Amino acid sequence: MPNYTIIQKDFYREKGQWLSTVGIWKKCINPNLHYIYIFRKAQKYQKKSIPGIFWRLILRHYQIKYGFQIYPETEIGEGLYLGHWGALVINPKTKIGKNCNIAQGVTIGQQNRGKNEGFPVIGDEVWIGPNAVIVGNVKIGSNVLIAPNAYVNFDVPGDSMVMGNPGKIYPTEEATNGYINNKVYIQS
Secondary structure, three states: OOOOHHHHHHHHHHOOOOOOHHHHHOOOHHHHHHHEEEEHHHOOOOOOOHHHHHHHHHHHHHHHHEEOOOOOOEOOOOOOOOOOOOOOEOOOEHHHHHOOOEOOEEEEEEOOOOOOOOOOOEEEOEEOOOOOOEEEEEEEEEEEEEEEOEOOOOOOOOOOEEEOOEEEEOOOOOOOOOOOOOOOOOOO
């Protein structure tokens, strides 16, 4: 199997096709993919290097243009999929696993006081629906579906769905079946 770049793995999630560099550039007409491309370029370089400064300036421009507030310091695994563009906020200290889908209107942020003071850690193959909010030092397991408009400020075990405000956990082994498509698998 060829050694694909993280950008190729992110773009694979859209249609299930491996793209060349030119194919990736053609897909950058899509605001979601365009932002992911620039985000991954900004992550690739040291913050104070010439390319790092360049890509961070470009990223800042597109944060404002598209409404994505995701910083290069944010740890996000390969296979990131942004379903729609606009009004997405992710705290830079958040950690997100592989093959995750994040919809529009989502906020993933810190909690500044209380028992959950801190930042979320989100597992692999998590689907986060429109306008969901995840805050605080919480652990979201793998294979979790967070329904639209859910408010999550508590730990969520793997293989489950969270619905409502306040959120309620429903265990299910098929939580993300049909929601996380074109998964990127990692060679051991």
